Amino acid sequence: MSQELKERRRGDYPFFLDYRTRWIDNDQYSHINNSVYYHLFDSVVNTYLIQHASFSPMASNQIGLVVSSYSHFFSPLSFPAVLDLGLRVTKLGSSSVSYEIAVFEEGVAVPSVVGGYTHVFVDRHTRKSAIITPDTRSGLEKLQGPSSKL
Template structure:
């Protein structure tokens, strides 16, 4: 069974201390929408950026040089307060589930200096062979890197057949 997001009220109580890996993002004028706040689609760009930065730097997983890739099978985002250019953001990453072939990430989006998130979201990757697209077991080095960010009761939850 793949882990999904926790309740909105649980996500809203997250703080910086709930995340183990951070990167900064300086918003751009083009990130704003017509209502002068960060466009919803930009949040998914931010999630993808921090997750892939971590995978490349700490899990020995480069999209250009790997026999396995992670495909997004589900995603979510809960918005709590608006952000806009020229805010500087701190993105926090944690892992809520690690299985044999899947991982569920959570990203907290914080305005620089704030302890409460403006948004919390994430997605689930299922690792597949880069050519055949058949589910493949996660490499040991990838799994070890992901387990460093794991927050939860155990890493042995039953896996779906994805």
């Protein structure tokens, strides 16, 4: 699977969010610390949900809980790089969605990192599984398949 992920290209992702790295993103080895990538994953997913899937994490009766995550690192990145975060949906269930995120350095065709996670949508108060709302599902469906450049 790692080789397959390494072969991803920008056209595989329908949505992009840019990120300007910060000095604090670097670790003692002068590259972006592994934990920062999970912050980036969370940022691109939640930006998309809010802007394109009618999902308001603070106002909705539903929340998405991360139940699994992964990350494959292919080449290091460091400050002051500008990154392009590509997002797509790899699996959409009735109450869950799996995302794949690729991290590209601006102007570079191949990803430095590919990772992702699975959200299970639950009722905010009971934490019981909840069917993804129609508006959110419609937004998530746009992330399936090759790029449509949202």
